[in-house]
Amino acid sequence: MDIKEQMAQIAAAAKKTSGVVARLGSSPKNAVLRKIADALEANTVLLISENNRDLQHSRATGIAGAMLERLTMTKASIHTMAAGVREVANLPDPVGEVGRMWRRPNGLLVGKMRIPLGVIAIIYEARPNVTVDAAALCFKAGNAVILRGGSEAINSNMAMGKIIGSVLEEEGIPADSIQVITTTDRQAIYELLQLEEYIDLVIPRGGEALIRAVVAQSKIPVIKHYKGVCHIYVDEDCDLSMALSIVMNAKTQRVGVCNALETLLVHRNIAAEFFALLAPPMRDAGVVIRGCSKTSEFIADAQMATEADWYEEYLALILAVRVVESIDEAIAHIEKYGSLHTEAIITNSYQQAQKFLHEVNSSTVVVNASTRFSDGFELGLGAEIGISTSKLHAFGPMGLEELTTSKFIIYGNGQVRK
Amino acid sequence: MDIKEQMAQIAAAAKKTSGVVARLGSSPKNAVLRKIADALEANTVLLISENNRDLQHSRATGIAGAMLERLTMTKASIHTMAAGVREVANLPDPVGEVGRMWRRPNGLLVGKMRIPLGVIAIIYEARPNVTVDAAALCFKAGNAVILRGGSEAINSNMAMGKIIGSVLEEEGIPADSIQVITTTDRQAIYELLQLEEYIDLVIPRGGEALIRAVVAQSKIPVIKHYKGVCHIYVDEDCDLSMALSIVMNAKTQRVGVCNALETLLVHRNIAAEFFALLAPPMRDAGVVIRGCSKTSEFIADAQMATEADWYEEYLALILAVRVVESIDEAIAHIEKYGSLHTEAIITNSYQQAQKFLHEVNSSTVVVNASTRFSDGFELGLGAEIGISTSKLHAFGPMGLEELTTSKFIIYGNGQVRK
Numbered sequence A, B: 001m002d003i004k005e006q007m008a009q010i011a012a013a014a015k016k017t018s019g020v021v022a023r024l025g026s027s028p029k030n031a032v033l034r035k036i037a038d039a040l041e042a043n044t045v046l047l048i049s050e051n052n053r054d055l056q057h058s059r060a061t062g063i064a065g066a067m068l069e070r071l072t073m074t075k076a077s078i079h080t081m082a083a084g085v086r087e088v089a090n091l092p093d094p095v096g097e098v099g100r101m102w103r104r105p106n107g108l109l110v111g112k113m114r115i116p117l118g119v120i121a122i123i124y125e126a127r128p129n130v131t132v133d134a135a136a137l138c139f140k141a142g143n144a145v146i147l148r149g150g151s152e153a154i155n156s157n158m159a160m161g162k163i164i165g166s167v168l169e170e171e172g173i174p175a176d177s178i179q180v181i182t183t184t185d186r187q188a189i190y191e192l193l194q195l196e197e198y199i200d201l202v203i204p205r206g207g208e209a210l211i212r213a214v215v216a217q218s219k220i221p222v223i224k225h226y227k228g229v230c231h232i233y234v235d236e237d238c239d240l241s242m243a244l245s246i247v248m249n250a251k252t253q254r255v256g257v258c259n260a261l262e263t264l265l266v267h268r269n270i271a272a273e274f275f276a277l278l279a280p281p282m283r284d285a286g287v288v289i290r291g292c293s294k295t296s297e298f299i300a301d302a303q304m305a306t307e308a309d310w311y312e313e314y315l316a317l318i319l320a321v322r323v324v325e326s327i328d329e330a331i332a333h334i335e336k337y338g339s340l341h342t343e344a345i346i347t348n349s350y351q352q353a354q355k356f357l358h359e360v361n362s363s364t365v366v367v368n369a370s371t372r373f374s375d376g377f378e379l380g381l382g383a384e385i386g387i388s389t390s391k392l393h394a395f396g397p398m399g400l401e402e403l404t405t406s407k408f409i410i411y412g413n414g415q416v417r418k
Helices: A003-023 A026-042 A044-060 A065-071 A075-090 A129-140 A151-170 A187-193 A208-217 A240-252 A268-284 A293-298 A307-311 A327-337 A350-359 B003-023 B026-042 B044-060 B065-071 B075-090 B129-140 B151-170 B187-193 B208-217 B240-252 B268-284 B293-298 B307-311 B327-337 B350-359
Strands: A098-103 A109-116 A119-124 A144-148 A178-180 A201-205 A230-234 A261-267 A288-291 A318-324 A342-346 A364-369 A386-388 A396-398 A404-415 B098-103 B109-116 B119-124 B144-148 B178-180 B201-205 B230-234 B261-267 B288-291 B318-324 B342-346 B364-369 B386-388 B396-398 B404-415
Touching: A003 A109, A003 A119, A003 A144, A003 A178, A003 A187, A026 A044, A026 A075, A026 A129, A026 A151, A044 A065, A044 A075, A044 A151, A065 A151, A075 A129, A119 A129, A119 A187, A119 A208, A129 A144, A129 A151, A129 A178, A129 A201, A144 A187, A151 A178, A187 A208, A201 A208, A230 A240, A230 A327, A240 A261, A240 A268, A240 A342, A240 A364, A240 B404, A261 A268, A261 A327, A268 A293, A268 A318, A288 A293, A293 A318, A307 A318, A307 A327, A318 A327, A327 A342, A327 A350, A342 A350, A350 A364, A396 B404, A404 B240, A404 B396, B003 B109, B003 B119, B003 B144, B003 B178, B003 B187, B026 B044, B026 B075, B026 B129, B026 B151, B044 B065, B044 B075, B044 B151, B065 B151, B075 B129, B119 B129, B119 B187, B119 B208, B129 B144, B129 B151, B129 B178, B129 B201, B144 B187, B151 B178, B187 B208, B201 B208, B230 B240, B230 B327, B240 B261, B240 B268, B240 B342, B240 B364, B261 B268, B261 B327, B268 B293, B268 B318, B288 B293, B293 B318, B307 B318, B307 B327, B318 B327, B327 B342, B327 B350, B342 B350, B350 B364
Parallel strands: A119 A144, A119 A201, A144 A178, A230 A261, A230 A342, A261 A318, A288 A318, A342 A364, A364 B404, A404 B364, B119 B144, B119 B201, B144 B178, B230 B261, B230 B342, B261 B318, B288 B318, B342 B364
Antiparallel strands: A098 A109, A109 A404, A386 A396, B098 B109, B109 B404, B386 B396
C-alpha cells in the first residue's frame, strides 16, 4: 500500500470513529484519560528506552542541543505529561453545552449546542509531549485525532501511541479515535492535507517554516500562528515603576516564547525618565537594545534599529525600542509591523486605556500587565492547544472550546413555515 | 495594469480601509446604511435602466427564464432591497460586545470582545440584490467588503456600487470600504482568491459548481455550503397529523431552497397509517415519491429509489422515502447520506427527541417543526449572509455575529508572570 492509500485509510478510519467519540459522555472520556495518564507512568522505563533510540539517532545525525533538549523524555517529564492529562480529565466538557436559548414569536425555542469538530490532525515537530497533550485535548472535546510528529521523535511517539491504543481498546473505544502516524516519510503530511472529506481541521505546531509549508499544501482549514511580535506601549501618563517591572518581565522572564516582548514603544514625554530607569536592569539582564534615533539620545549604548527590526520576532535577548509622539503613533506602528498576537499599554489614563483596548485588534490586548499572560492557562481556559493569529474560528489562545463548533437546536410543537 | 495587479490594488485598498471601518461607531455606520437605502430608492429609474442593459444582453445570449427572473430588478425589488438595508441598520451592532468577563486568581480581569474580521470577499452569481444585502451586512459588522457578482448583472452591480460609493464619500468614509469589481474577466476571481495577505474570508454564494471552484482555487478561508439534503424522521410514537403537516410544509412550501425536505424516513410501525395519510396530499401537490422497497408496499405508485436518490438534493417536487426499523437506523442513514444541513424528528417521546438532538450533528437539528425554519431570520439572527455546512468558524445560518471574530482583553493593575 502506498503512502497516499495509507493516509486515506487512516483518515477514513478516524472519520468513521469520530461519530462514536462525539457521542461519548464525559465520564467515559474522563475515565479513558485517567487510564492513559496511569499507563504512561506505568510504562516510564519503556518510554525512556524508546526515547533513547530517538536521542541516539539524533545525536548521530548531529542535531543541535536545543532540539535534543526538546526531544528528551525523563521520569519527571513523563510525570508532568501524565499530570497534564489528568488535568484535562478534570476540565469541564464543552460538548453538549447550550449557552442560552431564546423563544421565537411562533413559539420555537432556539439555541446553540456545542458539538465536536469531528477529525483533527496535528502536525508537529520534535517535542514528544505534544503527542499526549494534543491527543488528550482533542479527545476530551469529542474529536478523533491524527497525530503526525517529527521524525526525530518517531520511536517515542509510536510507543506513546501504542500505550494510548491499548487503553482505548481496554475501555471498549475504537483505537482509531487517537492515531499516531508511524511513517516518517514527509509525503505523508502532504497526503493527509489533501483529505478534506475526512479531516475537519489541521493544527500545525512548530516553527514558521513548518506552518507555512502546511498552509501552502492544505486543502483542509488550518489554524495557524506564524509569529508573535508583541508590543508594549508606555504611555506618558503611567506609573513608571509598574512600566519597568512589566517591561522587564515581558522581555526577560522567558525569551524564547511567542508572547515575549519584542518591540517597546515609549511616549516622548516620559522617554528620558523611563529610559534612565530601564537601561541599567536591561543591561544587567544582557538585553541588547536596538533603538530608533531618538532612543539613542537617551541610551548611549543602544544599537541603531533598521526597518527590518520592527518586523522581527527575536526570541532572544534583543529589544527593539521606538520613541513615539502619541498613542496614535504607537497604534499605527503596531498596525503596520505587528503580528496580531499580543500588545499591552501601560497607562494611568482611563481614556488611553479604553482607546488602546478598542483600537488595537490583536488577538490579546492588555492594560497594565505583562504580555506573557497571553496563554490558555493564564487566561483561565484550563488548557491550550495553540495560539491562533488568524481570525477565523479562533483568535488568540485556544482551549477546549475552540476544538468544538456549535449546531442550532430547535424545540417546536408542530410549527410550519408560512 | 493587468488583472492580477488590479485585484491586488483593490484588496490592498480594502485592507487599508478596514481599520477605519472597524473603528466606526454604530451611529455613523447606521447613518451610512440608511442613506444607502434612500439613495437606492432615489435612483430607481437609473437602476432599472442599467438592469435593462443586463437583461437585454442576457436575452441576446439566450439565458434561461429562471436566471432572467433572478436577474430582474423592479421598483418593488429595489424597495425590498432598501427596506432590507434599513433593517440591517436597526440590528444591534455586534462589534465591541463583551459577553462576560472573569477574574483570574492574580486579579486580572479577562474577557472576549467581538471585533470585525477585516476584509471579506463575496463571490456570487446573477442576483443583483446580493450586492446590497452582502455589502450592508459586512459593513454593519465593521468589515471592508469586496463584491464580485456574475457577469450577467455587471451593469446593475456597477450602478449600485456607484450609488453606495457616493454615499460613503458624502459621509466622509473611504469609498474603498465597499468595492464592486468592475471587470467581468473570470481571472479576477482566481487572482482575488490568492490574496491571503489582504482578505480574511471569502463567502461564495451560488450553485455548487461556483462554490467548488472557489474552494479549489482559494488560499483564503472559505465558508461554504454545497447542498442541503434535509431529512425528517417520523418516529413510531408521534402525532401523525402534526407529522403530515410538517412533512407537507417542508417538502412543498418552497421546493427550490436548501432547507426543503429531500428524504423522509418513517418508522416501520406507523408506516402503513402514515403513508395512507401522506400519499393523497403529496399526489395532489404533484410530488413524485421515490421509495425503498418497503415504501412501495404502502404507496402503490411510488417509484423505486436507487442508491443515488439518498444523496440527491432534488430542489424539485420529488421526495425520497425510506422505511426504517428504528431511530438508530434513521440516524445512521442521516450520517451516511446527509449534507450536515438540517434534520428534524417528529416524536412524542422525550427520550427519542433528546437522542435525536444529541446524536445528529447537522448544523440545525429540529424537534417537531419544519426544516424550513433553518434560516437566519427564522432563527432570530436578524439577518442571513449565508448558511455554512462546514464546521469551522460558523455552522448553520450565519448572521452579523458570524462576520466578526473576538479578541481577548485583559484589565490588569501591574501583574507580571511568575
